[in-house]
Amino acid sequence: MINSLTEALSKFRSEVISTEDTVLWVKANSSSTAQISRTSYLKLKRGNPLPACVEALPACNKCSGIFVFGEFTSYSAFEMFDDQLKQSLSKNEIRNISEPQWQTLLPEVLGGAIFYECCSCGAIWLLVLPERAQRGSWTRIA
Ligand SMILES: [Zn+2]
Known part of the structure; x- marks a missing residue:
């Protein structure tokens, strides 16, 4: 129910x-x-x-505060993000998860896509890795 x-x-x-x-x-x-x-x-x-x-589902400060959302402005921005992400992972604030079943609803991503779940609020985040012409991005998807 x-x-x-x-x-x-x-x-x-x-x-x-x-x-x-x-x-x-x-x-x-x-x-x-x-x-x-x-x-x-x-x-x-x-x-x-x-x-x-x-x-409708709010995200908490822990996951929202990791980095600016959206496309990385440069490769060094991605590297800064990566440091922040590693810290959050080591503090168990966020965790790596396998692809959710519903990921087929997302636009297709070229290159590597990694899913994360916030350990506090349950928000799901997607990291698209920079590759060739693609800058990569960090976005809340659910
Ligand atoms: Zn959160």
């Missing part, structure tokens, strides 16, 4: 319920989706709950 949108989304994020079940829950409980934007709601109804997760 799921009682709220945030509960449905966090169960989806941690793979307790499938994408399909998440979408079905949302369709049956559309009155409880007022907290997310229309865009995220439509994406959710069409089968992608990820933007709604980022909107």
